[in-house]
Amino acid sequence: xxxxxxxxxxxIPLKYREVGVVTSIIVxxxxxxxxxxxxxxxDTLASIATLAAELGIIAVGVSFLMIAGEFxxxxxxxxxxxxMLAVWMLxxxxxxxxxxxxxxxxxxxxxxxxxAVTLIGRIPSFIATLGMMWMIRGVxxxxxxGFPMRLEVEVPELSIFSAPIAGDLRVSAVWFLALAGxxxxxxxxxxxxxxxQAVGGSPATARxxxxxxxxxxxxxxxxxxxxxxxxxxxxxSRFKVVEPVAGxxxxxxxxxxxxxxxxxxxxxxxxxxxxxxxxxxxSEIRTGLILAGAPAYxxxxxxxxxxxxxxxxNLRVGKVGVRxx
Amino acid sequence: xxxxxxxxxxxTSTQIIAVIVVGIxxxxxxxxxxxATAPEAAPAAGEAVTVTETVTSTVTTTVTMGxxxxxxxxxxxxxxxxxxxxxxGPVIKGAELAGQMLGVxxxxxxxxxxxxxxxxxxxxxxxAAKPDGIIITITDYKALDEPLRKVIAQxxxxxxxxxxxxxxxxxxxPYLGYVGQDEYQAGYKLAEYVIKWFKEKYGxxxxxxxxxxxxxxxxGLELRAKGIQDAFRDAGAPYVPEKLDIxxxxxKAYETMKSYLRANPDVEVIFTLGPLGAHPAMQLIRDEGLxxxxxxxxxxxxxxxxxxIKDGVVIAAxxxxxxxxxxxxxxxxxxxxxxxxxxxxxxPTGPTIIxxxxxxxxxxxxxxxxxx
Amino acid sequence: MASRETPLLELRGITKRYGPVVxxxxxxxxxxRGEVVGLVGDNGAGKSTLAKIIVGYHQPDEGEMYFEGRxxxxxxxxxxxxxxxxxxYQDMALVPYMSVYRNIFLRREITRGVGPFRVLDKxxxxxxxxxxxxxxxxxxxxxxVEVGVLSGGERQSIAIARAVYFGAKLVILDxxxxxxxxxxxxxxxxxxxxxxxxxxxxxxxxxxxxHVYSVADRIVVLDHGRKVLDVERNLVTPEDIIEVxxxxxxxxxxxxxxxx
Numbered sequence: 039x040x041x042x043x044x045x046x047x048x049x050i051p052l053k054y055r056e057v058g059v060v061t062s063i064i065v066x067x068x069x070x071x072x073x074x075x076x077x078x079x080x081d082t083l084a085s086i087a088t089l090a091a092e093l094g095i096i097a098v099g100v101s102f103l104m105i106a107g108e109f110x111x112x113x114x115x116x117x118x119x120x121x122m123l124a125v126w127m128l129x130x131x132x133x134x135x136x137x138x139x140x141x142x143x144x145x146x147x148x149x150x151x152x153x154a155v156t157l158i159g160r161i162p163s164f165i166a167t168l169g170m171m172w173m174i175r176g177v178x179x180x181x182x183x184g185f186p187m188r189l190e191v192e193v194p195e196l197s198i199f200s201a202p203i204a205g206d207l208r209v210s211a212v213w214f215l216a217l218a219g220x221x222x223x224x225x226x227x228x229x230x231x232x233x234x235q236a237v238g239g240s241p242a243t244a245r246x247x248x249x250x251x252x253x254x255x256x257x258x259x260x261x262x263x264x265x266x267x268x269x270x271x272x273x274x275s276r277f278k279v280v281e282p283v284a285g286x287x288x289x290x291x292x293x294x295x296x297x298x299x300x301x302x303x304x305x306x307x308x309x310x311x312x313x314x315x316x317x318x319x320x321s322e323i324r325t326g327l328i329l330a331g332a333p334a335y336x337x338x339x340x341x342x343x344x345x346x347x348x349x350x351x352n353l354r355v356g357k358v359g360v361r362x363x
Numbered sequence: 364x365x366x367x368x369x370x371x372x373x374x375t376s377t378q379i380i381a382v383i384v385v386g387i388x389x390x391x392x393x394x395x396x397x398x399a400t401a402p403e404a405a406p407a408a409g410e411a412v413t414v415t416e417t418v419t420s421t422v423t424t425t426v427t428m429g430x431x432x433x434x435x436x437x438x439x440x441x442x443x444x445x446x447x448x449x450x451x452g453p454v455i456k457g458a459e460l461a462g463q464m465l466g467v468x469x470x471x472x473x474x475x476x477x478x479x480x481x482x483x484x485x486x487x488x489x490x491a492a493k494p495d496g497i498i499i500t501i502t503d504y505k506a507l508d509e510p511l512r513k514v515i516a517q518x519x520x521x522x523x524x525x526x527x528x529x530x531x532x533x534x535x536x537p538y539l540g541y542v543g544q545d546e547y548q549a550g551y552k553l554a555e556y557v558i559k560w561f562k563e564k565y566g567x568x569x570x571x572x573x574x575x576x577x578x579x580x581x582x583g584l585e586l587r588a589k590g591i592q593d594a595f596r597d598a599g600a601p602y603v604p605e606k607l608d609i610x611x612x613x614x615k616a617y618e619t620m621k622s623y624l625r626a627n628p629d630v631e632v633i634f635t636l637g638p639l640g641a642h643p644a645m646q647l648i649r650d651e652g653l654x655x656x657x658x659x660x661x662x663x664x665x666x667x668x669x670x671x672i673k674d675g676v677v678i679a680a681x682x683x684x685x686x687x688x689x690x691x692x693x694x695x696x697x698x699x700x701x702x703x704x705x706x707x708x709x710x711p712t713g714p715t716i717i718x719x720x721x722x723x724x725x726x727x728x729x730x731x732x733x734x735x
Numbered sequence: 736m737a738s739r740e741t742p743l744l745e746l747r748g749i750t751k752r753y754g755p756v757v758x759x760x761x762x763x764x765x766x767x768r769g770e771v772v773g774l775v776g777d778n779g780a781g782k783s784t785l786a787k788i789i790v791g792y793h794q795p796d797e798g799e800m801y802f803e804g805r806x807x808x809x810x811x812x813x814x815x816x817x818x819x820x821x822x823x824y825q826d827m828a829l830v831p832y833m834s835v836y837r838n839i840f841l842r843r844e845i846t847r848g849v850g851p852f853r854v855l856d857k858x859x860x861x862x863x864x865x866x867x868x869x870x871x872x873x874x875x876x877x878x879x880v881e882v883g884v885l886s887g888g889e890r891q892s893i894a895i896a897r898a899v900y901f902g903a904k905l906v907i908l909d910x911x912x913x914x915x916x917x918x919x920x921x922x923x924x925x926x927x928x929x930x931x932x933x934x935x936x937x938x939x940x941x942x943x944x945x946h947v948y949s950v951a952d953r954i955v956v957l958d959h960g961r962k963v964l965d966v967e968r969n970l971v972t973p974e975d976i977i978e979v980x981x982x983x984x985x986x987x988x989x990x991x992x993x994x995x
Contacts, residue, residue, distance in 0.1 A: 088618060284611075285612070
């Protein structure tokens with residue numbers, strides 16, 4: 039009796055899909071600290087948090103949608119488009135709230151369009167949002183002719199997105215934490231969260247039980263689009279300039295974060311907290327490798343390796359955890 | 364039964380309408396925004412007729428001079444640089460202006476995304492149009508070797524621009540000449556100037572330096588980086604500036620360089636290879652209160668970088684004169700086609716080192732050409 | 736029999752067409768309280784169409800439906816569910832990646848709090864889940880275990896228990912025993928008998944005549960959209976039913992045998 043109980047106790051953490059990413063965060067922290075003691079400094083941690091914020095906010099939206107069973111490849115393009123819209127409006131005399139609402143509204147509108155094409159047009163979201171991504175990029179490049187768009191006016195309110203709070207820690211990290219917390223809570227502790235998981239896990243079952251599958255998925259698309267818009271605003275508020283190529287590749291990084299954090303590509307599995315932690319892990323590794331003095335070109339290869347390793351861990355651990363749950 | 368027919372057909376009319384509506388809305392928004400923000404397309408809008416066609420992945424700009432005057436010649440300007448890279452803006456402008464001044468039709472073509480295959484396809488399409496001359500970047504001499512030789516054999520003159528065929532003269536593609544700078548030289552000269560500047564100011568080399576590269580594996584950028592490293596080697600520095608992958612994402616670039624500075628507090632110079640690296644580097648130095656302690660040296664110029672030179676954040680910037688790279692090949696092609704004047708083997712457009720002393724001149728250049 | 740006079744559900748002259756194809760032709764069907772009816776027939780006989788009409792997924796082109804003596808028209812599965820009619824599909828009854836209690840309460844979550852701040856009352860949902868697992872007789876009574884690791888029979892039973900818990904008076908089981916082991920099948924069929932004793936009516940759709948035969952009170956055979964046989968189980972053998980389905984014996988022969 040005692041050994042089996044002990045085994046149970048030891049296996050409790052395996053019930054949580056975040057276990058792979060949390061373990062990785064701790065292991066890498068140990069390695070990087072060993073290589074360079076500065077890794078444990080508050081400045082470094084703040085730097086990681088800032089770096090994690092933009093990717094993390096997008097990963098929160100993308101993982102939310104992925105759990106509902108759909109992809110969003112247009113987040114990188116929305117990231118650029120929404121912040122560019124805000125810059126243009128601010129430069130042309132619109133007020134700060136107007137610009138912010140318009141930017142977030144653009145994110146929501148793209149989300150709705152993605153939902154319409156995917157759900158009404160019945161085109162896989164992978165294709166629908168890939169098309170959306172190219173369309174938005176094309177429009178941005180055509181409008182700007184490739185030139186970055188600069189904020190030409192002073193907008194003190196922008197500090198709510200990215201001003202430093204203490205030392206190197208910025209408001210953006212707070213936004214990230216708050217959003218991750220809120221959406222994790224929605225997913226785990228509300229009826230709507232239950233529907234999200236059901237819709238992603240088995241749309242037919244959800245539909246048979248009376249869940250409005252299309253509505254739930256549409257909300258997911260809108261959340262994803264708006265999170266990308268918010269991340270864009272945060273980047274813009276700090277650097278006051280938006281490149282038309284800003285956010286290229288972010289969509290894949292966000293999906294990678296979601297997967298490292300325990301989301302399944304087929305939907306229904308994963309948590310928002312896991313994706314958020316994975317965004318932190320990705321930033322930790324980027325920063326840690328630099329502090330450790332590793333040849334800089336290794337980073338991307340390292341990320342690929344990590345994605346595969348954590349992917350395997352998640353798969354195995356998920357099975358073990360379920361069996362002994 | 365509606366339910367039945369819905370299954371039978373691939374799409375119902377509602378579905379098709381939904382997709383079309385979304386598409387139209389997106390295009391309308393784009394069009395409206397385009398009108399609202401598009402920069403002035405042509406400097407002399409009154410007398411010039413400017414036609415801009417956009418084909419999915421290609422930007423084609425056609426310029427003709429005068430209202431009714433027929434262009435004397437048609438030149439194709441094919442490059443690997445499209446609208447995604449603002450560096451090519453002045454190039455396009457320069458080519459357009461030369462075309463207007465000489466009464467020549469210049470068709471500029473550049474892909475939206477870097478692609479050698481696109482370049483070869485565009486060359487073939489251009490040669491089929493039987494133009495009077497082709498100006499092209501030799502971005503990949505192996506891929507372009509055969510098609511270009513064929514074009515030249517057909518009697519269409521070719522001028523290389525921006526990137527030459529690096530092989531010895533008797534092996535390389537027999538184009539008339541090359542207009543542009545040497546990427547390696549750009550990096551080398553920049554680093555050479557920085558070393559000289561440090562020696563004059565502090566009587567020594569910089570204690571440490573690194574190179575922020577925003578597109579790893581891009582041959583042009585890697586050559587610039589190699590030039591910088593070699594200049595340090597030749598100057599007898601005890602270290603070689605390390606390459607740091609800063610990506611094209613501004614937040615990542617900023618935090619990556621910040622971490623590197625933390626790990627290597629003796630860094631005194633940050634080399635960047637374009638505005639995408641220079642902007643976050645300048646902001647980092649200002650944010651961290653490192654002005655006068657850490658300096659930026661960069662390739663390429665824009666208004667932000669000029670401001671940096673003014674403020675003493677940037678020691679120097681190298682310009683390879685994109686406007687001239689647009690303007691000059693058109694002029695040389697015109698001279699060849701009309702008067703039979705063979706251009707020189709290499710017409711250098713850079714590197715020019717831009718420092719505080721040259722600011723006045725360069726500001727005028729930026730105002731008139733949109734970049735440097 | 737009382738249940739015969741006021742059936743729980745009665746269908747009269749149901750016809751359903753899909754374009755030129757007639758899926759059901761003037762089918763009469765009824766089921767009493769606490770009755771188990773086996774609905775059998777070859778592929779394409781119209782079993783699923785009939786089930787989908789009963790649960791409101793499809794609407795009949797002709798015919799009338801009476802539930803507890805009152806005429807009803809279901810426009811959606813939600814309408815039927817409100818009256819206490821539920822269907823349980825073998826492979827899509829539950830979401831495999833979700834826990835038992837989340838599955839049981841899917842779309843009928845228990846929440847506490849007000850307005851938009853309603854939060855799942857997980858403890859209450861878990862307690863109910865444990866109770867249901869106990870009733871079904873599943874040994875591992877952990878409401879947090881993912882449904883995906885349970886056996887097919889356990890899943891099937893949980894789905895049925897869920898329907899009954901939420902007040903279903905009539906449960907339709909679509910192929911409940913296909914792909915189940917012998918032992919599992921026994922468990923599910925045992926649970927069906929248990930429910931019958933509680934007064935729940937069950938329509939059992941299956942290819943396996945022996946499974947149907949072991950629990951059904953009455954057996955209805957459909958063939959090409961028509962009802963060809965409707966008999967008390969005690970009066971026929973499983974072989975009779977199989978012969979009819981396979982067209983080796985006409986329904987009339989079976990009926991004649993009955994009379995004799």
